[in-house]
Amino acid sequence: xxxxxxxxxxxxxxxxxxxxxxxxxxxxxxxxxxxxxxxxxxxxxxxxxxxxxxxxxxxxxxxxxxxxxxxxxxxxxxxxxxxxxxxxxxxxxxxxxxxxxxxxxxxxxxxxxxxxxxxxxxxxxxxxxxxxxxxxxxxx
Numbered sequence: 001x002x003x004x005x006x007x008x009x010x011x012x013x014x015x016x017x018x019x020x021x022x023x024x025x026x027x028x029x030x031x032x033x034x035x036x037x038x039x040x041x042x043x044x045x046x047x048x049x050x051x052x053x054x055x056x057x058x059x060x061x062x063x064x065x066x067x068x069x070x071x072x073x074x075x076x077x078x079x080x081x082x083x084x085x086x087x088x089x090x091x092x093x094x095x096x097x098x099x100x101x102x103x104x105x106x107x108x109x110x111x112x113x114x115x116x117x118x119x120x121x122x123x124x125x126x127x128x129x130x131x132x133x134x135x136x137x138x139x140x
Contacts, residue, residue: 024105028040029096106121
Protein backbone atom coordinates (compact mmCIF):
# COMPACT_ATOMS: atom_id res chain seq x y z
CA UNK A 1 0.00 0.00 0.00
CA UNK A 2 2.88 2.32 0.83
CA UNK A 3 4.36 1.76 -2.66
CA UNK A 4 1.01 2.53 -4.32
CA UNK A 5 0.64 5.72 -2.30
CA UNK A 6 4.17 6.79 -3.23
CA UNK A 7 3.51 6.11 -6.91
CA UNK A 8 0.22 8.00 -6.78
CA UNK A 9 1.79 10.97 -4.98
CA UNK A 10 4.71 11.12 -7.42
CA UNK A 11 2.39 10.95 -10.43
CA UNK A 12 0.09 13.59 -8.97
CA UNK A 13 2.94 16.01 -8.27
CA UNK A 14 4.44 15.35 -11.71
CA UNK A 15 1.15 15.97 -13.53
CA UNK A 16 0.46 19.16 -11.56
CA UNK A 17 3.95 20.43 -12.37
CA UNK A 18 3.51 19.61 -16.06
CA UNK A 19 0.18 21.42 -16.15
CA UNK A 20 1.40 24.51 -14.30
CA UNK A 21 4.54 24.78 -16.45
CA UNK A 22 2.60 24.54 -19.71
CA UNK A 23 4.31 21.37 -20.89
CA UNK A 24 0.90 19.85 -21.65
CA UNK A 25 0.32 22.49 -24.34
CA UNK A 26 1.79 21.27 -27.65
CA UNK A 27 1.95 24.82 -29.04
CA UNK A 28 4.18 25.89 -26.15
CA UNK A 29 6.42 22.83 -26.56
CA UNK A 30 6.70 23.34 -30.32
CA UNK A 31 7.56 27.02 -29.75
CA UNK A 32 10.36 25.85 -27.42
CA UNK A 33 11.67 23.55 -30.15
CA UNK A 34 11.52 26.31 -32.81
CA UNK A 35 15.06 27.63 -32.20
CA UNK A 36 15.25 29.68 -35.40
CA UNK A 37 11.70 31.05 -35.40
CA UNK A 38 9.48 32.26 -32.60
CA UNK A 39 11.49 30.56 -29.84
CA UNK A 40 9.90 30.37 -26.38
CA UNK A 41 12.65 29.71 -23.80
CA UNK A 42 10.24 29.34 -20.85
CA UNK A 43 10.42 25.53 -20.87
CA UNK A 44 14.19 25.80 -20.49
CA UNK A 45 13.54 27.17 -16.99
CA UNK A 46 11.19 24.25 -16.33
CA UNK A 47 13.97 21.83 -17.27
CA UNK A 48 16.57 23.67 -15.18
CA UNK A 49 14.19 23.64 -12.21
CA UNK A 50 13.44 19.94 -12.66
CA UNK A 51 17.12 19.02 -12.95
CA UNK A 52 17.94 21.06 -9.84
CA UNK A 53 15.18 19.50 -7.74
CA UNK A 54 16.06 16.00 -8.98
CA UNK A 55 19.78 16.44 -8.31
CA UNK A 56 19.22 17.56 -4.73
CA UNK A 57 16.51 15.02 -3.85
CA UNK A 58 18.43 12.15 -5.50
CA UNK A 59 21.48 12.83 -3.33
CA UNK A 60 19.36 13.29 -0.20
CA UNK A 61 17.42 10.13 -0.98
CA UNK A 62 20.55 8.02 -1.40
CA UNK A 63 21.76 9.23 1.99
CA UNK A 64 18.88 7.24 3.55
CA UNK A 65 19.09 3.50 4.09
CA UNK A 66 15.91 2.93 2.08
CA UNK A 67 13.41 4.99 0.08
CA UNK A 68 10.31 6.39 1.75
CA UNK A 69 7.77 4.39 -0.25
CA UNK A 70 9.65 1.25 -1.37
CA UNK A 71 11.68 -1.42 0.38
CA UNK A 72 14.71 -0.90 -1.91
CA UNK A 73 16.17 1.65 -4.29
CA UNK A 74 15.67 0.94 -8.00
CA UNK A 75 18.79 2.30 -9.66
CA UNK A 76 19.44 1.34 -13.30
CA UNK A 77 22.41 -0.96 -13.68
CA UNK A 78 22.95 -0.43 -17.41
CA UNK A 79 25.23 2.56 -17.89
CA UNK A 80 26.36 2.12 -21.48
CA UNK A 81 24.99 3.78 -24.60
CA UNK A 82 23.87 1.23 -27.17
CA UNK A 83 22.14 1.38 -30.55
CA UNK A 84 18.70 0.86 -28.99
CA UNK A 85 19.16 3.90 -26.75
CA UNK A 86 20.40 6.09 -29.62
CA UNK A 87 17.72 4.91 -32.08
CA UNK A 88 15.00 5.25 -29.43
CA UNK A 89 16.16 8.78 -28.57
CA UNK A 90 16.03 9.77 -32.24
CA UNK A 91 12.51 8.39 -32.67
CA UNK A 92 11.43 10.03 -29.39
CA UNK A 93 12.80 13.39 -30.55
CA UNK A 94 11.08 13.15 -33.92
CA UNK A 95 7.77 12.25 -32.26
CA UNK A 96 8.14 15.07 -29.75
CA UNK A 97 8.90 17.56 -32.51
CA UNK A 98 6.01 16.45 -34.70
CA UNK A 99 3.35 16.17 -32.01
CA UNK A 100 4.49 18.59 -29.32
CA UNK A 101 3.88 15.89 -26.72
CA UNK A 102 6.16 13.61 -24.81
CA UNK A 103 4.67 10.69 -22.84
CA UNK A 104 4.24 12.33 -19.41
CA UNK A 105 2.48 15.48 -20.64
CA UNK A 106 0.42 13.42 -23.09
CA UNK A 107 -0.90 11.24 -20.26
CA UNK A 108 -1.67 14.33 -18.21
CA UNK A 109 -3.43 15.88 -21.23
CA UNK A 110 -5.78 12.90 -21.48
CA UNK A 111 -7.81 14.64 -18.77
CA UNK A 112 -8.74 17.37 -21.29
CA UNK A 113 -10.69 14.75 -23.26
CA UNK A 114 -9.36 16.21 -26.52
CA UNK A 115 -8.54 13.83 -29.37
CA UNK A 116 -4.85 14.79 -29.89
CA UNK A 117 -3.57 13.36 -26.58
CA UNK A 118 -5.58 10.18 -27.16
CA UNK A 119 -4.15 9.77 -30.66
CA UNK A 120 -0.64 10.39 -29.37
CA UNK A 121 -1.05 7.84 -26.55
CA UNK A 122 -2.49 5.32 -29.00
CA UNK A 123 0.57 5.82 -31.24
CA UNK A 124 2.82 5.53 -28.19
CA UNK A 125 1.27 2.21 -27.17
CA UNK A 126 1.40 0.95 -30.75
CA UNK A 127 5.07 1.93 -31.02
CA UNK A 128 5.93 0.12 -27.78
CA UNK A 129 4.08 -2.98 -29.01
CA UNK A 130 5.90 -2.94 -32.37
CA UNK A 131 9.26 -2.49 -30.63
CA UNK A 132 8.53 -5.41 -28.29
CA UNK A 133 7.60 -7.61 -31.25
CA UNK A 134 10.73 -6.62 -33.20
CA UNK A 135 12.94 -7.22 -30.17
CA UNK A 136 11.43 -10.70 -29.66
CA UNK A 137 11.77 -11.45 -33.38
CA UNK A 138 15.43 -10.40 -33.34
CA UNK A 139 16.06 -12.63 -30.29
CA UNK A 140 14.96 -15.73 -32.24
